[in-house]
Amino acid sequence: MSEVEDASSDTPSATSNHEQQVNLEAIMHVPLDVSVELGRVQLPLHVVARLHRGMILDLKKEANAEVNILANGRVFARGEVVAADGKLGVRVIEVIPPGDRIQSLSS
Numbered sequence: 001m002s003e004v005e006d007a008s009s010d011t012p013s014a015t016s017n018h019e020q021q022v023n024l025e026a027i028m029h030v031p032l033d034v035s036v037e038l039g040r041v042q043l044p045l046h047v048v049a050r051l052h053r054g055m056i057l058d059l060k061k062e063a064n065a066e067v068n069i070l071a072n073g074r075v076f077a078r079g080e081v082v083a084a085d086g087k088l089g090v091r092v093i094e095v096i097p098p099g100d101r102i103q104s105l106s107s
Contacts, residue, residue: 036079036090037068066093076101 039059067090069077079090 032071033073035070035073036081037070037075038081039065074101 039061041057041059043057064080066078067081068075069079069090069092076096077092078094078096079092082089082091
């Protein structure tokens with residue numbers, strides 16, 4: 001009887017969960033281009049042509065404003081810029097819900 005009980009614990013949802021884990025493991029090593037968007041600015045071509053080292057672009061954003069974190073060019077999280085040991089980093093403060101991320105793909 002114990003064999004029957006053990007077999008019954010392998011329910012469809014348990015099998016489905018295992019399949020999902022296997023599928024997820026299959027893509028865990030796929031490289032993604034992750035970037036942080038500090039801000040955006042639109043410039044006319046003649047201004048872009050005159051850009052040079054040391055110029056400052058006004059991003060029209062507060063210094064402590066949230067930044068977008070993108071994977072392959074799509075926003076998937078928001079964060080804040082932090083300094084640690086003389087280096088800049090980004091602390092994730094919000095991950096965009098999957099439904100919202102999928103909806104943004106159609107726009």
